[in-house]
Amino acid sequence: MSYVYRMVNAVLAPTLAAEFGLSAGGLGLLSSMYFFSFALCQLPVGLAMDRFGPRRVNAALLLVAAAGGAWFANADTAAGAMAARALVGAGVSVALMSSLTAFVLWYPAERLATMNAIAFSVGMVGAMAVTVPLELLLRVWPWREAFLLIVALTVAVSLVLWFWVPERRAQPRGKPFMEEIHELRQLIADPAFLRLAVCLGASQFAAISLQTLWIATWLRDVAGYTPAEVARGLLAVNAAMIVGYLAFGRAADLLQRRGRSALPLLAGGVAVSSLSLGLLALGVKMLFLWCIFVAAGTAVVLGYSIVSRRYPRAMAGRANTAINVFAFVGMFTGQWGIGLVLDLWPQSARGYAAEAYPWALGMTLAVQLAGLAWLWSGRTLLESRSTGAA
Numbered sequence: 001m002s003y004v005y006r007m008v009n010a011v012l013a014p015t016l017a018a019e020f021g022l023s024a025g026g027l028g029l030l031s032s033m034y035f036f037s038f039a040l041c042q043l044p045v046g047l048a049m050d051r052f053g054p055r056r057v058n059a060a061l062l063l064v065a066a067a068g069g070a071w072f073a074n075a076d077t078a079a080g081a082m083a084a085r086a087l088v089g090a091g092v093s094v095a096l097m098s099s100l101t102a103f104v105l106w107y108p109a110e111r112l113a114t115m116n117a118i119a120f121s122v123g124m125v126g127a128m129a130v131t132v133p134l135e136l137l138l139r140v141w142p143w144r145e146a147f148l149l150i151v152a153l154t155v156a157v158s159l160v161l162w163f164w165v166p167e168r169r170a171q172p173r174g175k176p177f178m179e180e181i182h183e184l185r186q187l188i189a190d191p192a193f194l195r196l197a198v199c200l201g202a203s204q205f206a207a208i209s210l211q212t213l214w215i216a217t218w219l220r221d222v223a224g225y226t227p228a229e230v231a232r233g234l235l236a237v238n239a240a241m242i243v244g245y246l247a248f249g250r251a252a253d254l255l256q257r258r259g260r261s262a263l264p265l266l267a268g269g270v271a272v273s274s275l276s277l278g279l280l281a282l283g284v285k286m287l288f289l290w291c292i293f294v295a296a297g298t299a300v301v302l303g304y305s306i307v308s309r310r311y312p313r314a315m316a317g318r319a320n321t322a323i324n325v326f327a328f329v330g331m332f333t334g335q336w337g338i339g340l341v342l343d344l345w346p347q348s349a350r351g352y353a354a355e356a357y358p359w360a361l362g363m364t365l366a367v368q369l370a371g372l373a374w375l376w377s378g379r380t381l382l383e384s385r386s387t388g389a390a
Contacts, residue, residue, distance in 0.1 A: 028339025046321030054098035059161035065091025117249020201326035202371020209334030244295030269299020
């Protein structure tokens with residue numbers, strides 16, 4: 001459900017821009033409000049998960065997401081739609097992290113990368129649901145009614161979590177709150193954590209901000225795709241992400257079982273992703289390159305399993321959400337920033353100016369490469385022994 005909300009604006013973008021009178025920057029801001037509130041909520045929900053368990057926190061917040069979705073479906077101004085999307089982001093802010101935290105509690109460390117990959121892949125099934133299926137639904141339903149269907153599904157998932165999913169906790173009740181805060185401060189001050197977190201944020205600045213909105217407009221404005229072809233293109237891109245998540249997760253766990261670090265695998269994937277983005281920025285018009293870009297870029301999410309192995313299980317919620325702050329700050333600034341760059345050129349009859357895209361893609365590439373360089377320069381910190389995630 002989190003990925004449904006994250007991806008839905010890619011298909012709705014032309015309708016939302018026309019209905020609310022949005023420029024490229026305004027559309028980017030509307031869509032990225034999800035990431036902004038998501039990032040703000042990460043540290044509080046991490047503390048809450050470690051204290052109350054991931055199941056309860058996720059079930060409660062999904063009801064908040066449903067409320068935000070209902071508001072968005074009924075919004076009549078751009079400001080209202082932005083506020084509603086921010087509420088949706090807050091509501092689903094723990095959806096993925098609750099899964100990653102639950103895996104730390106339920107599974108051995110040598111399976112974490114694979115289990116995390118499964119969670120990300122299931123998320124991409126949600127993203128795929130709002131490509132071709134949503135485009136077909138929008139031919140017969142208004143977008144607001146379609147959005148209310150998403151809201152109903154969100155409520156259903158919350159009820160499943162409340163009444164069916166089992167409970168498991170990593171720490172006894174009653175642990176002093178200030179002790180948890182102190183542990184969180186130590187985590188954020190860890191130089192190895194910061195190297196990994198900055199790389200994750202820089203890579204998601206490029207990958208997710210493009211995948212969830214601007215690849216769709218590129219396909220329309222640069223490649224000349226029709227709306228139906230855009231939906232099919234996005235379906236292919238999302239399928240490629242699933243392949244990437246599963247392949248990198250499995251490969252990372254195989255390396256861990258052999259006592260080898262997954263860090264070179266992570267860095268190599270991001271490097272291939274950057275190469276593909278560079279070719280696109282130079283003007284190569286191939287959907288295949290977008291598929292390689294997103295599939296290879298999924299390697300960066302190995303950072304979550306690397307972090308989980310460095311810290312005790314009782315800190316799983318805080319560790320995952322702390323690194324996720326950097327990821328979502330990157331997504332928010334990337335999605336909005338790309339829109340601002342596209343606004344520097346006059347719009348064409350089709351949409352945004354085709355000549356603006358190389359500059360926007362070049363900006364995201366520079367950020368992605370800077371994050372990768374920062375990570376690799378501190379790789380010896382990350383390849384040291386973990387501090388106790390067993």
